[in-house]
Amino acid sequence: MNFSRTATLAEVGEFPLIAAITEGLSLQAEVRVGPGDDAAVLAVDDAVAASVDVLVEGVHFRRDWSEARDVGRKAVAVNVADIEAVGARATGLLVGFSAPADLPLGWVLDFAEGIRHESHAAGVSLLGGDVTRARDITIAVTALGSLEGRDPVLRSGARPGNLVAIHGRLGWAAAGLVVLGRGFRSPRVLVEAQRVPQMDYGAGAAAARAGATSMIDISDGLLADLGHVAQASGVLINLRREAFDVAEPLQAVAAATGADPYTFLFAGGDDHALAATFPSPDAVPAGWLIVGGVSLADDDHAGVLVDGAVWESAAGYDHFGSQRASEPRR
């Protein structure tokens, strides 16, 4: 690389850019062919799990709110989360990267460093990608994973009598977005949670081994995502509000903004915690919090209740419809 960090992508050109991104890449042993050919080749057992997520500048991140490195880390994390949520171990990533021709090379190098850092943490290899010109930065990451011989854990497997448990933070990223939206940079832990979700890689596969009957990545909000599980399984999910801990930073932001902290917990997305159902308390792995149970849906009313009632608040996020009040706007 003989380019300065302030050189634009137009000045650098496509092939040197790819070389810069893939330089010094470490690949796991299961990668038979890495970046640089028409397609990558990944060794797998008998099945591969696959998922794609797209992050768009101005919709999912803002360059003035997030460092490039954090955007790279987040792009990996949100995709690996989907692979974890079917009980698989993420193994490979493909990144489709579109950006304006006047974007400085430094941004892309930092972004690539974030991809590398988080990929290393997740034990996943960058298999390939595509770079192209566009008006806005758009990042499409496809994650591949190995089921290691297990059946996938689907949204449709929750059964009456199961327990509902969660693993990971709820509401931190949403609270961080509120903080950023009001021009603040603290509580710092919340702002950081909004920039990069705190992941516990391997938790999904561990839950699958422990006998999880259904599982989902909480990306749109706990109630919305458990709603998908309830619908797919044809069951009623009953949460107990008192089972949830309201973390101190959430209490602080709720108090400062007059919000109900449970709105963060129940409707906040982007933390990429896992929710799963288990057949018994013994099956619930360490680190998971039991927050409710599964019962028969009467009269086809599959859904989610909190303390026996419908939770009265915005319960999710529609990528084309009404926006979250706190969503970043361009």
Next chain:
Amino acid sequence: MNFSRTATLAEVGEFPLIAAITEGLSLQAEVRVGPGDDAAVLAVDDAVAASVDVLVEGVHFRRDWSEARDVGRKAVAVNVADIEAVGARATGLLVGFSAPADLPLGWVLDFAEGIRHESHAAGVSLLGGDVTRARDITIAVTALGSLEGRDPVLRSGARPGNLVAIHGRLGWAAAGLVVLGRGFRSPRVLVEAQRVPQMDYGAGAAAARAGATSMIDISDGLLADLGHVAQASGVLINLRREAFDVAEPLQAVAAATGADPYTFLFAGGDDHALAATFPSPDAVPAGWLIVGGVSLADDDHAGVLVDGAVWESAAGYDHFGSQRASEPRR
């Protein structure tokens, strides 16, 4: 679907949109889990080939030049071509779709129909996707493929003494772009070639079975892409100009525009023909045209020659650097 085709994506909303796209989807037997869960699950043998390509409105297609259905077909074709080029059989697709909130539903339905049509032709299943809001339509397709127990055919396998052969059209899409750029709609065969490449699915796997030593999807132009093969293999590739047929429509456009028709053949991308090297004439499958040979690169000058000399013309395409004169501009 209770929405009119003129409804905007904002009016339709994310989940009904996904339902509309995935409605009536047919999945091959190897798909264990299709769209609708956190990740799809695809049965494979011992390895999976994977590749991603991104198409951006205003860069790779224009809504006034291409119907939505053609954009969908092209998105599938260009990605399957990469899987074919390592000698694999494409099996699954994941589509990351970003679009403005005011895009009419009809465009997306036609696009999805194009995806379905071309997927059926290629024998590939739509495994999953992501839809999100963006200023421009951006389509990131990841294709997965099965090597069926074979080793992948890489760019690095060309050996001195091998023959070079091509399969498929060269220069048609580039000539079609020139036609469209001048405001014409004929020769129609060229315009259609620009909108959707004419694919012969299975040709890559057949070449692999026949013993191809290296292979590449011609997306940036024959000389540029064979240059990648020459570099990766450390060889010299010698093409014979007289071995190429200049199809009649190319002759017509070249004559009308004062262009050299061999510029279309040698530098035109987007037809997604295959170029491969074979150990002997006997190994070259029917339908392939032998156009040259492979020799030792002297003094590390790996590269491509035409009739013993460097071809003096624009030899490729850089996605961030100088644009093709004929590239669509916004």
